[in-house]
Amino acid sequence: MKLTVLTDNNTIIDRYYLGEPALSFYMEDGDRRILFDTGYSDVFLRNAEALGIDLHAITDIVLSHGHNDHTGGLRYLMEYMDCTKVRLTAHPGVFAGREYEGLPVGSPVTEEECRAHGMQVELTRTPVKISEHLTFLGEIPRVMPFESAFPIGIVTEDGVTTEDYVMDDSALLFHGEEGIFVITGCSHSGICNITEYAQSLTEETLPVQGIIGGFHLMKDDRQLRETVSYLKEHVTGTLCPCHCVSLYAKHCLMKELPVKEVGVGMTLELK
Ligand SMILES: [Zn+2]
Numbered sequence: 072m073k074l075t076v077l078t079d080n081n082t083i084i085d086r087y088y089l090g091e092p093a094l095s096f097y098m099e100d101g102d103r104r105i106l107f108d109t110g111y112s113d114v115f116l117r118n119a120e121a122l123g124i125d126l127h128a129i130t131d132i133v134l135s136h137g138h139n140d141h142t143g144g145l146r147y148l149m150e151y152m153d154c155t156k157v158r159l160t161a162h163p164g165v166f167a168g169r170e171y172e173g174l175p176v177g178s179p180v181t182e183e184e185c186r187a188h189g190m191q192v193e194l195t196r197t198p199v200k201i202s203e204h205l206t207f208l209g210e211i212p213r214v215m216p217f218e219s220a221f222p223i224g225i226v227t228e229d230g231v232t233t234e235d236y237v238m239d240d241s242a243l244l245f246h247g248e249e250g251i252f253v254i255t256g257c258s259h260s261g262i263c264n265i266t267e268y269a270q271s272l273t274e275e276t277l278p279v280q281g282i283i284g285g286f287h288l289m290k291d292d293r294q295l296r297e298t299v300s301y302l303k304e305h306v307t308g309t310l311c312p313c314h315c316v317s318l319y320a321k322h323c324l325m326k327e328l329p330v331k332e333v334g335v336g337m338t339l340e341l342k
């Protein structure tokens with residue numbers, strides 16, 4: 072499986088791609104071509120073109136959750152290409168209306184618009200296989216007392232508005248020959264909760280060889296301290312924290328674990 076970073080907050084010096092505070096990864100696994108999140112704007116399309124990646128060939132879109140820095144690019148994708156036969160997999164809450172400090176932060180595209188463009192929309196709370204090695208995790212059980220404790224604005228579903236704990240937040244599990252790898256968007260459900268759940272889905276408890284994506288760790292608090300000690304105990308390989316991980320949080324992770332810098336154009340090959 073090969074993963075390429077199409078959108079991230081960070082860009083790499085001397086490589087002339089565009090950055091934005093958002094996330095999008097492109098993955099090839101066997102005959103499946105998977106777009107994991109679409110970033111905030113059309114930046115992922117422009118970077119894909121510059122990287123020589125033809126997104127017209129995608130078979131799958133997987134959305135980590137509904138926030139507009141992960142779903143905003145959907146509209147541009149639907150204008151860019153014929154999405155007929157593209158399968159879109161996400162949690163059923165992904166298209167809910169969301170607000171944070173009075174601003175809309177949910178998906179700017181509705182489920183109906185996706186279906187009208189011919190996408191096969193598969194919304195699921197339970198894990199579903201995307202390709203030979205990749206599984207969409209569905210709803211993440213929230214078992215760690217130090218994670219997912221605070222709401223982010225409000226969410227409106229079926230006419231009911233509540234505090235938004237981003238219950239649609241999910242991730243991908245890569246199941247390799249000698250271990251697993253977690254591919255995450257923003258980890259609002261908690262990176263330790265995600266890792267626990269991903270590992271529980273494998274028959275034998277395989278080692279966690281690494282994680283790439285946003286861990287949603289910002290400041291010096293209990294969550295950061297407990298997460299660093301959990302990851303130190305559970306991850307045998309390299310962490311690739313990006314998007315919503317502050318410099319301070321990266322510093323704390325780097326003191327205890329191997330950490331690789333992520334930026335647009337970075338690739339990862341897993342087997
Ligand atoms: Zn988010």
Ligand SMILES: [Zn+2]
Pocket residue numbers: 093094138140141256257285314315
């Ligand atoms: Zn995000």
